[in-house]
Amino acid sequence: MSGNVTDHDRTHRLSATGWPERIGHFEILGLLGRGGMGVVYRARDTRLGREVALKVIAEDLAGTPLQRQRFEQEARAISALNHPHVMALYDVGSHEGQPYLVCELLRGQPLKERLDRGPLPPVQAVRIAAEMARGLAAAMPWGSSIAT
Structure with a gap:
């Protein structure tokens, strides 16, 4: 047996x-x-050299037809959205039977972390709330399919 490490081994x-x-x-x-x-x-997408968010369906759900259907529904819903306050979907795929979504990697601090340090100044709070509302309004036609 050789000492070479394969992609399967790394996975x-x-x-x-x-x-x-x-x-x-x-x-x-x-x-x-x-x-x-x-x-x-x-x-990191090794083909394109960019950082992404990679959402992988939970292993215990991967074999469940209903969960696979929900995952595919989520992919279709996200791919239909094109809004500055909603992450972009770059690709969908499956590796060794496990489906995944490849999405835009959002930079910055999570809002929860910022709020844990104390309240936001009113002007900043209103700006963030308005951006969130616009993103939610863009996603509203898709209902709960993108809520996970």
């Missing part, structure tokens, strides 16, 4: 932090969050 080998080193052609750089549908990683 299944967990880093010291507990997430895979690679998923397909995406190098996993960090964990952004976990939700009801899956895990979101900060990743």
Whole structure:
């Protein structure tokens, strides 16, 4: 047996932090969050050389037809949106039977972290609320399909 490490090995080998080193052609750089549908990683697209948000459906849900349908519905809903206050969907795919979404990586501090430090100045709070409302209004026709 040779000492060469294959992409398959990198996909299944967990880093010291507990997430895979690679998923397909995406190098996993960090964990952004976990939700009801899956895990979101900060990743680098090795083909295009850009950082992205990679949302992978949870392994325990990957085999469930209903969850796969919800995941595909989410992908269609996000791809139909084109709004400055809604993240862009770049691609969808599957690696070794596990579906994923490739989305724009949003930069900046999460609003919750900022609010944990205290209230926002009124002008800034109104600006942020207006931006959020415009993004939600753009997503409203899609209902709950993009809420995860």
